[in-house]
Amino acid sequence: MGDDTLKTTLSAKHYQADQINDWCAGCGDHGILRALEKAMAKLELARDQTAVFGGIGCSGKTPYYLNVGGVHTLHGRVLSFAAGAKLANPALNVIAIGGDGDGLSIGAGHFVNSGRRNLDLLYILFNNGVYGLTKGQAAPTLRIGEKTRSMPRCVIQQHMNPIALAVISGYTWVARGYAYDVPALTDLVVAAMQHRGIAFLEVLQPCPKYNDLHTKDWYGDRLYKLSDDGYQALIAAETDAASVQQIYNEALARAAQWGELVPTGLFLQDLSKPDFRSQLAGLQPGIARRPPCQCVVTDDSGRTQIDLEPLFETLRIAADSSQT
Amino acid sequence: MGDDTLKTTLSAKHYQADQINDWCAGCGDHGILRALEKAMAKLELARDQTAVFGGIGCSGKTPYYLNVGGVHTLHGRVLSFAAGAKLANPALNVIAIGGDGDGLSIGAGHFVNSGRRNLDLLYILFNNGVYGLTKGQAAPTLRIGEKTRSMPRCVIQQHMNPIALAVISGYTWVARGYAYDVPALTDLVVAAMQHRGIAFLEVLQPCPKYNDLHTKDWYGDRLYKLSDDGYQALIAAETDAASVQQIYNEALARAAQWGELVPTGLFLQDLSKPDFRSQLAGLQPGIARRPPCQCVVTDDSGRTQIDLEPLFETLRIAADSSQT
């Protein structure tokens, strides 16, 4: 068995792929990548049992740079691919990564519907306010009236609030990190991976190339940590409905903060909702024992060993007994 | 001019198309249709200046039955078609209609992103908990553990809360009606059409054919009117941020109610956000004067009268002055 679990110590370096990285110098993406490597090392994720999926955008290139299974998918569709792999092989550690355009614009339908499923995976959204790879058009996170240097005109629509949307959509672990605060971001990734259920991590990611509004400087004074503020994000398994509502309200109020103060850290962890796998097991216990990636059963000569008799039975026309 | 505005009195009957209706007897859709006809009559909408767009589903058939412009679009895409028409001809009264599968499952991306645009149209979502036209599969509004008679297995995902999603997505008028309470629903449609900006109206719509959980009986005692409860939904144009947040929180708390008590009526009307057209006019004043549907300008012989000279100017290679 070549399983990575046999290996005792994996350092962040082990997770770095030997691949040329083509992000701009100074891009927030580099910090996020560092945090991922570190978190993987902390968690000692087996590299052969881990898969990172990327959407399309600068952010979406992340999988290339990590020494674990890496799948570069389609614009807006990363959550679908990631969910498919996780459902088919529940032993995989699955991380889905995408930009704010990827996740909130073209991928918004999957964003919202993935919250409903509470599948045990982590979705990281790189919020840089722009479409990096297509040269700086407004992403849905940019606010009305804002205009980066890459845009001919200012935004005339409301922005989307990823944290609020995740909370409302049913993500059971919702947090925000900052690309340049690698230690804190590392901890968030670790916590997210330890959460059982779907985790959403927004990362504030300066794009020095196109977004001249939300720069390192801009974030500088504004960011604060929710935990420093005595904020309570946890909903324990057996919390009463009123208290649950209370915490959701609080999370949404904090999500609405932007401007003078921008909160980071964990907004919500809801342990009161069952995760998808346990729900599925209730419906179809067999799946828990034999995951979809192991459903092919053959004998030595390659003949299928699936027994269709019980199904044939329900469709069979029995020869009439009165007939000889 | 055959403009309907010349006509003084239009009754609900004038809005009924002479078309056979193929919804099931007892379906909530009938009530909604009645409310639409009545609201149109109350508003005296010019039939030639009004267009109703439908998604795909039982709900999506609504346009056929109304004596105004009617466009039966694609599954999940109704908001896009409706927005296109409204943007191109702002004088049109535009109503988009779709099912809960249409709007929250396949159309969720447009649902969420349309909130951002705050375009002056009304979106009505028929919430019957199921996919009516495809025979009763679970819609995203159905709750975890629920199983209607049409489903082989129960739902194992969280439900989606349309009101909460609309609030978070930026809809500036958000309400819920009930299909069998036609008078109240009529008033809501009237109010929605009078709102300037994007209005979202969820209608609780029993589907007697497939949804045996959320029946007339089930709703019977549970429904109450927010207005009866002293609930305040209005955010005036110049409200301070804290009060705005307060009302949003309240709206979300009410949106979370379900079970013993199910609120109906107006959850939110936010006048503090500019509507799309006024924003656009700021950017491109010409559009306000001449809408996209009138951009073709020709002379008598059909030659275009668009003057490209100013644009050519920026791309022209001037003959070098030193050259004769």
Place this chain on the structure above:
Amino acid sequence: MLSDQRIWYAVSSIITRINSAVVKHGTENLAWRIGGPQGSGINRIARLFARACAAQGMEVICRREYHSNIMGRHSYNDVVISAQALQCHRESTDILVTFDAETLCRHVHSLKPWGFALYADADGDVGLGRLPYLDQRLRDDLNAALSAAGLPETTQGLLEMAEQRGVRTVCIPYQALLERLADQLGMVKKAVSATQNMLAVAISAALIGMPEQALLAALEQTFLGKEHIVRMNREAVAIAYNHAQQLQPHVFRISLHGQASPRLLLDGTQSVALGKLAAGMGFQSYYPISPATDESTFLEARAEVRSTRGETCGPLVLQVEDELAAINMASGAALTGARSATATSGPGFSLMAEGLGWAGMNEVPLVITLYQRGGPSTGMPTRTDQGDLLFALHAGHGEFPRIILASGDVASCFYDAAQAFDYAERYQTPVIQMLDKALTSTLQTVPVFDTAAVTIDRGAVLASSEQQPQAVERFALTASGISPRPLLGQPGTWYWSTGVEHSEWGQVSEDPVLREQMMEKRAHKLALAAAEIPLSEKLEIHGDEDAAFTIFTWGSNKGAVLDALQQLSDRGIRARAVVLRLLWPFPADAVQALLQSASPSVMVECNYSAELNSLFVQQARRGCDHLVLKYSGRPISAEALLPQLVSIQAGDAGYRNVLRNAYE
């Protein structure tokens, strides 16, 4: 030994009368049609009737027509009963069972002159103008015919007109029968009104001499576990049989030398579902859409399959938010080694174009079951069409390999579905299995499937390594174009893959040379498939192999073509039929050879633009001499095809021949 009761009458006498008609039926058969408003249980009752017939040892093939509507609009089912298996429905009918006036209006014209029309007393004199769901066009046509014949514009007029043709009309006093039933059960009439269609079926069953017991057995199997319903219907059957005695019984007779061997009675969606299960499918994501949904619903309800050793290994079948999610989730699942699929119809498939390309670029073994329905756009969701072939062939921007299989009958749906996974894994590319709505809703008796024939070929999978985990090349350049496939989560390896043009390592590359190599690698796999897949899996030849008269077709038309072929042969006309199964890579050489020796050649398709014929021209450099097309949303029948073929063979037909029937 045949019991006296079980001798059914009539077809032989029909045959006698048919002889004088244009079309000679090669096989004894009886067509029974029931119609009524959607939601009134027509489909269920027709299946029950079919089951009863089948249990009597007869072969049945059933067609279902319905509107895209839940309650109220018209629907109907045909059950064609025969001793030897038929492959196709009939457009005409021998017995028409109705209990609403609309059904009478729509179908009385389709009755054979010797046929029977059963109708409710209440429907005997209804003005055509009072039937809201009757299409304006049809109403106008009927009214025109009636007034030309000097008859009133009512159902009575239509009945009279039919009688003038020889049709026997039988009025059934449903209300009185229901009252009697209510009385006997001590219930109010309204509570038993749902048995009306059981009454109708039972009366017609009695008329053709079906033993009451047979019907009751089918009844019990249909409503298994629903005691109350069974009891009610049981009584209804008794009353119906009783009533039928007052009518002239045993009007039709079928000489019974039916099957004693066990068979399955199932439709196209069920057959596909079973094939997928047999192949060990582990994952199917889908979004509901007619007519594909039934397959997934069937699978969902029966997902806990077991192996012969008793392990549960049912697939995970999941309704997801849309078709984009469906195809991409299935791709994600396939990367882990799960045999993965999705099932959809035109509109959903349109949304899958991008995901299909991703699977092609990433060499993902992915199966897509495409149930064609009437297009374009939302089109006719519950009607048949074969208008997606060229789209399926070209869906997705850019150039990448795919394999397309078309299934032609209910039984092959099973084997094709199973084999699709083999092709997908062997050539590491998406496979599209195409059906059409007609096939989907064809309910048919077929021999029990031979599961032992399903052998599984998983293609080249990378061997698991015993070493320290390491990255491996997903897209190694090999002579065959096929790179041994690592799986996500496979112990000892990880790899990259991407929809961007890439190196062997699945890393982005825009190097022009590598690009050429990768394009060539992917294209090569298709060439390999074309070379490796045996001819017998590419097409079937039926009839007289040496005949020049050659009929080409694909999909559900196969049934009509085969039945017509039989009838041609009965008339002494030599002909062969070529049914294409592998549509891509296209079996160009074989088709070219067949076309060369064909005279005349005919293409039979259920679409407007003769898509397979276009493909013939493009790939085999030659099209057929004649086209026979139908694009009304209704399937082609042998009955309609035969005269067309006869006239083609006689040299009387033009190039393009459209089959039309205004009464379907």
Place this chain on the structure above:
Amino acid sequence: MLSDQRIWYAVSSIITRINSAVVKHGTENLAWRIGGPQGSGINRIARLFARACAAQGMEVICRREYHSNIMGRHSYNDVVISAQALQCHRESTDILVTFDAETLCRHVHSLKPWGFALYADADGDVGLGRLPYLDQRLRDDLNAALSAAGLPETTQGLLEMAEQRGVRTVCIPYQALLERLADQLGMVKKAVSATQNMLAVAISAALIGMPEQALLAALEQTFLGKEHIVRMNREAVAIAYNHAQQLQPHVFRISLHGQASPRLLLDGTQSVALGKLAAGMGFQSYYPISPATDESTFLEARAEVRSTRGETCGPLVLQVEDELAAINMASGAALTGARSATATSGPGFSLMAEGLGWAGMNEVPLVITLYQRGGPSTGMPTRTDQGDLLFALHAGHGEFPRIILASGDVASCFYDAAQAFDYAERYQTPVIQMLDKALTSTLQTVPVFDTAAVTIDRGAVLASSEQQPQAVERFALTASGISPRPLLGQPGTWYWSTGVEHSEWGQVSEDPVLREQMMEKRAHKLALAAAEIPLSEKLEIHGDEDAAFTIFTWGSNKGAVLDALQQLSDRGIRARAVVLRLLWPFPADAVQALLQSASPSVMVECNYSAELNSLFVQQARRGCDHLVLKYSGRPISAEALLPQLVSIQAGDAGYRNVLRNAYE
């Protein structure tokens, strides 16, 4: 009168030397190439240089190659300068301007033996292993060549190798020049380092004898309003010209008999944008995607267009959430009478398949500009390809009409874009205008567009009624298949429309007869378009119309074919070129006739599977005798095409000929 300064040297002397080469250039021209990392301003500076040349009266045609990356990976631009308009870039170059080692490695092989390589002193001896962005394959090839020649695996080795071929290598002390500039401006060196590429351009401009003034004028126009930048670069130009005097100046000479007439210098996206504006487009929704975005961005920034009467009537150009929204919003807008469009590339177009079908079914005049890029899947977003033709032709389930136009050069992009709306409105059907990335990014001097030639045909619009508002038939059955089109919001009328099969009233209908009529109606419009559109709008014939040697092509290859044609003619080889513009409805008769008289016939395409040739076979029942294909993601040049054509004409070539160049 030509000033002394403005005589450029060299091409004539090149010509002398070329005579001995295989390929004889028919037109005097000079190819200049600049390369460097993305984000370092290469494209802007190349445009500036092109503008300077054009302002001197020369014709320029420029090519742009870049990676799908924002900063760091390699990009390059070619500017080909000539006195008479050329239609195509060159793969070889005469002057190579570099200031990084990677550019040197990638392009030094493409220099003509008489060419010049300008490189930075720092790059003169860099190990190839130290260049992270150099593709492994290329590094291996270069190293192999170097070691075979006994040279070190460094840039120095490559420079030596080039010198051995005759290439003149010129080392530029950029750092010293920048220091001087900083000194002069009283700034720190870092603050002026962005002028490095200006230095490079200016030195090469000086080398070819371009007047300093010309460059300065272009500089000012490029950085209009950016005083600071202009000042800095002005100084840089001075320093560069000064430095160039130390080098051997005026190495190349072009005899100048250039244009005095005003022209535009623009690329394909800008040309399309202007065409849309000319046509009165009112609405464009889009989602960003390479290489389509530039068009929408250009439009967004210039949306406030005016009529000659001064009314503002700019289009609303809107970035929306995805391509599904983009196409469907545009359809919604089109229903109101706005001329509506969307622009996208492969992946986006894949997502539009369903919306396209809706527009087809609803007879919506909708224009889709499809910028092809390397596929499949995400593919090569910034490289060229013509792999979407058959997909565009079949996209969307079911059968419905569409019109497909392909533009072949920068100028026709304008006229085609404008006319697309006429076709769309006349035949009430979606029109797809296809370009490819090569054309998109071709920057070229063209005669100023003739706006007066843009006449507008809005097709049959329903007359507004003076009466009480009333419902009207949207889909009236007419002889032509075209129903006068009511508009949403048109006073006096309302109507229904739907993607479901429908009656004349736009109401759902599943009637089989109506279905047939509607299918026939829609198909008829396409037949009408095929009949009405004049041949001159279907295809162009260039060269010797009576020649048998016939080269067919479409899209941006037109340029390569036309230039090659000229060169064939220079060599006395008679040939004609047929450039297809209307790809659907396919001009079958015309093509058939041309194929009949063609010998040999050649198809030139930028894809793997020769898609247009497939269409020829399918529609004209005959393909070409030879294929010349390229699918490395790079465009075909006349330079590469010519020898291929010569060998085809000589009977030396096989059927399938792939153009390859490992150094693009």
